[in-house]
Amino acid sequence: MAARKGKKISNVSAEDLTAYYRDMLLIRRFEEKAGQLYGMGLIGGFCHLYIGQEAVVVGLEAAAEEGDKRVTSYRDHGHMLACGMDPKGVMAELTGREGGYSKGKGGSMHMFSKEKHFYGGHGIVGAQVPIGAGLAFADKYKENGRVTFTYFGDGASNQGQVYETFNMAALWSLPVVFVIENNQYAMGTAQKRSTSTPEIHTRGEAFGIPGEAVDGMDVLAVRAAGETAVAHCRAGKGPYILEVKTYRYRGHSMSDPAKYRTREEVQKMREERDAIEHVRQMLLDGKHASEDDLKAIDKDIKDIVNKAAEFAKESPEPALDELWSDIYADTAPQNA
C-alpha cells in the first residue's frame, strides 16, 4: 500500500473532514454494537462486519451526488449508513424485526432503500454486479445523468458474471463505477491463493475499461479517485474500475476461526493504517478540531448506536402473515 507521507489536506474543508470522521465512526461503532448483539444471541445467522473498511464507502459517498445509485454485496451495513439510511432500521433488520428496512424478511445481507437509492444488499457473491450494470442502463436510457456505484470484493472479482458485465458495460458505455473492495481475503483465502493477477484493477483492460488502484485506508484518496471515476462516467465515457485496497479487521462473518492470517498482521494494520485514526490525526494536527470536539462526536455517535440497538431489541418480530406476503404483487403463493 502506498505510503501516506506528505499527503496534503489542502483540498478538503474542516467541515468535510469532520463529516468523514463522523460517518466512519458511526459505521465502526454500529458494527461493534452489531457484534455485541450477535454475541448476545439477538442477531442470528450471518453477519458480516465492515470494521476496517470504513474509508472506502465514506470516500466514495463523498464523490456521489443526489440520485446516484449504489448496490453491493453482503458486507453492506457500512454502505447503508454511509448513504444516509437510518441506523435503527438497519439494526432492526439484523435482529429480524418488523422495524427493519425489509421488515426482518431480508436480514443482514438484504436491505434496500428507494429513498436513498440503495439497491441492496445481495447475498450471492458477485450477483449484484450485472444488476449494477442494469441500473446504469436504466439511468442511461432515462438520460438522467446519474451514476451507479457497483461494489464487490476481491473474491467476487473471480466470478464469471463480473466479466460478462464488464463486457456489456463497456459495449453499451454504461455510467457505472465498479468498486472492487480488495480486503485481501476471499473469506478465508488470501488473494495470492485465489487470484492470478495481484492488480485486479487491470482486469478491465481487456474490455477497454480504465482502472486504478486506490489506498482504501485514506478517505481523501478514495474520494479523489471516486471523483475521477464519476466524472468519467458522467462525461459519457462508460464504466470505470476502482480497486480500493483495504483491510477487514474482523472475521469474514461471525463464525470465522481466523486461522488464515496472523494476529500480528491484523494488529499491524490497526495500529499503523487505521483510516479513522488517520482522519482523527488530521483534524487534530490541522487544529480543525480539539480533543473535546472529537469526544463530543464520539458521544453523539455512541448515543445514536445505542438508540438503534434499543430500537432493534424492542421492535416486535414481524407478524406470521409476512411469511406469505411480498412474494407476488397480486397472487398468493400456490399453497397459501
Add this chain to the structure above:
Amino acid sequence: MPKCRRTSCASATRRGSDMARMTMVEAIRDAHDVAMGRDDKVVVFGEDVGYFGGVFRCTAGLQAKYGPSRCFDAPISESGIVGAAVGMAAYGLKPCVEIQFADYMYPAYDQIVSEAARLRYRSAGEFTCPIVIRMPTGGGIFGGQTHSQSPEALFTHVAGLKTVVPSNPQDAKGLLLAAIDDPDPVIFLEPKRLYNGPFDGHHDRPVESWKTSPLSEVEEGWCPIPLGRANVVREGGDLTVLAYGTMVHVALAAVAESGTDAEVIDLRTLIPLDVDAIVASVRRTGRCLIVHEATLTSGFGAELAALVQRNCFWHLEAPVLRVAGWDTPYPHAQEWHYFPGPARIVENIRAVMEA
C-alpha cells in the same frame, strides 16, 4: 379438433377485420410490437435479438421500428443478460429478454432464482422485478440434449416466479402481453416445435402449418389473456387429461385415437395454476392422466398428481397416471422413443380407464 375453446384472444363476436392469421413466431413478434408501442419502458434484448431478429425470428423488425436503444443485441452472457434485466427492472424499466434456448438458461439460474424471484420479498415489497424471460423450450426438432430440454419444473419450484407455456399463436400473443404487463418476473417458455405449426406427435406425417388452424386467428392490438386461467380445449366425461405446450396437441390426437370421450385441459400457466379448473374437471370425470414432455421424476406432473389426489381423492376411480419423458438426457438418436407421443398416451389412457 377440439370440441370447444374457452377464454382466449379470439372470440366469436370480435372476429373480422381485427383478426390476422399468424404463426406462433409472428404472434410473439406482434405481442412485442404491441407492448413496445404501448409503453416505452418495455425494452427487448438478448443474443441475436436486435439486428438479426432472433434465432427463431421472434423479434424480427423490432429494432428497425423502435431503434437500437429499445431492441438490441446482447453478448453471449446469459447471467449478465438476466442480471442486467433485474437492475433495469428495479429502476423502472420493463425488460423482456430472450434466452436463445431454454437449455442455455443454466448460467442465468442464479440471477433468476436468487435475484429476480426474491427481490420483492427481501425488500418487503419496496423493489420489484417486472421482467419477462422468454425461452424456446422442448424437443421434437432433433436438438439433442442441449437444445430440447423442458426445464419448467426448475422454475415452478421457485417462489416468486410465474411460469407460462403457450400452445398456440392466440395464446402466445395474449399470454405474452399479460406477462410483459405483469408486475412480477415471468418465465415464458415457448415450445419451439410449435413455432411454425401445430404438432400432434406424428412425426412421420407431413409438417402442418398454423395457416390452416383456427388457433392462428390472432386478435390485433392489445389482447392480453390473464395468467392463471386454464383452457378446456376438449370437453369430455371419461377422464381428464392435463397438458401444456406441445403436449396439448399430442394429447388431443391421442384422445381421438383412443376412442374415449376425454376432457383435455391446456394449463397455459403453471404458476399461477388454475386449480379450480383442474379440480372441477377431475371431480366430474373421476380419472386423470397428466402429460408432459419433461422427464418424469420431480416433473411438474408430480405436483399436479399430488394436487389432484389431495382435492379429488374421494372422486377418483383410478390412480392418477403420468406420461412424460424418460428419466434420461434428451437423446439425439431415438428421439421418438423418448418423446411421449400419441401411442404412449393412448396406452396410458387405456390404463387409467381400465383401472
